[in-house]
Amino acid sequence: MKAVVQRVTRASVTVGGEQISAIGRGICVLLGISLEDTQKELEHMVRKILNLRVFEDESGKHWSKSVMDKQYEVLCVSQFTLQCVLKGHKPDFHLAMPVEQAEGFYNSFLEQLRKTYRPELIKDGKFGAYMQVHIQNDGPVTIELESPAPGAATSDPKQLSKLEKQQQRKEKTRAKGPSESSKERNTPRKEDRSASSGAEGDVSSEREP
Numbered sequence: 001m002k003a004v005v006q007r008v009t010r011a012s013v014t015v016g017g018e019q020i021s022a023i024g025r026g027i028c029v030l031l032g033i034s035l036e037d038t039q040k041e042l043e044h045m046v047r048k049i050l051n052l053r054v055f056e057d058e059s060g061k062h063w064s065k066s067v068m069d070k071q072y073e074v075l076c077v078s079q080f081t082l083q084c085v086l087k088g089h090k091p092d093f094h095l096a097m098p099v100e101q102a103e104g105f106y107n108s109f110l111e112q113l114r115k116t117y118r119p120e121l122i123k124d125g126k127f128g129a130y131m132q133v134h135i136q137n138d139g140p141v142t143i144e145l146e147s148p149a150p151g152a153a154t155s156d157p158k159q160l161s162k163l164e165k166q167q168q169r170k171e172k173t174r175a176k177g178p179s180e181s182s183k184e185r186n187t188p189r190k191e192d193r194s195a196s197s198g199a200e201g202d203v204s205s206e207r208e209p
Contacts, residue, residue: 001031001033001034001037001041001042001044001045001146001147002032002034002082002083002144002145002146002147003029003030003031003032003045003048003049003082003144003145004029004030004079004142004144004145005027005028005029005052005142005144006028006029006135006140006142006143007026007027007054007055007137007138007139007140007141007142008023008026008027008075008135008136008137009024009025009136009138010022010023010024010025010136011023011026011028011075011133011134011135012075012133012134013075013077013126013131013132013134014131014132014133014134015125015126015129015130015131020125020126021123021124021125022075022123023073023074023123025072025073026067026072026121027052027067027072027073027074027075028074028075028077028133028135029049029074029076029077030077030079030133031045031076031077031082031106031109032079032080032081032082032096033078033080033083033096033097033102033109034083034095034096035095035097035098035101036149037097037105037147041147042109042112043112044147044148045109045145046109046112046116047116049067049074049113049145050066050074050113050116050117051066052066052067052145053065053066053069054066054067054141054143055067055069055070055072067117068117071118071121072121073121073123074113074121074122074123075123075125076109076110076122076123076124076125077124077125077131078102078106078124078125078127078128080093080096080099080102081093081096083095099128102127103127103128106127107127
C-alpha cells in the first residue's frame with residue numbers, strides 16, 4: 001500500500017462540476033492499494049498517516065505534531081495510479097488491486113481511520129469516479145509512505161537487534177583462524193609438494209583451495 005500525504009491549508013474534491021468534499025487545515029491523502037494488501041497493511045498505514053508529525057507545536061517547533069494532535073481534518077482520495085510500473089514510457093497498473101476488491105478494501109480503510117480518529121474529521125472523494133482534486137499544499141510538504149511488503153524484513157527494533165547480533169556472531173566466526181579440519185587439509189598439501197618435487201607436470205596440489 002502506498003500513500004502520498006500532503007500538508008494542506010485546504011483541499012476539496014469535485015465530481016461532475018459539483019464539490020462533494022472539502023477540508024480546511026489538515027492533510028490530504030492519496031492512497032494506492034496493491035493487490036497483495038491485507039488488513040495488516042491497512043492498519044499499518046492508518047497508524048502511519050494519523051501519527052505522521054508534519055505540523056509545528058505551540059512554540060513553533062517544526063515536525064512536532066500529528067493531525068490527531070492538532071485535531072485537524074483528513075481528506076482521503078483513492079488513487080490506483082500510485083501502483084504504477086512503467087513499461088517503456090507507458091504506465092501499467094497490474095499491481096493495483098482490482099476494482100471489485102479495492103472498493104471494499106478502501107471503505108475498510110476509511111472505517112479504520114474513523115474508528116481510530118474523530119469520524120467527523122475524515123472526508124473522502126468518490127471511489128472510481130473521475131475527480132478534480134484541488135489541493136493547496138502548505139509548505140509545500142509532501143511525504144510518501146509505503147507499508148512493508150509481505151514477507152519483507154521486519155522493522156521491529158527488538159527483532160532487528162536480534163538479527164544484528166546473529167550477523168555479528170557470523171562475522172566473528174569468519175574472522176577466526178582456520179579450523180582444525182582446514183589445518184589438516186593444508187598439512188598434506190605441503191607434504192605433496194615436497195614428495196613430488198622434480199616431478200614435471202604435477203600441479204594438482206597447487207590447484208587445491
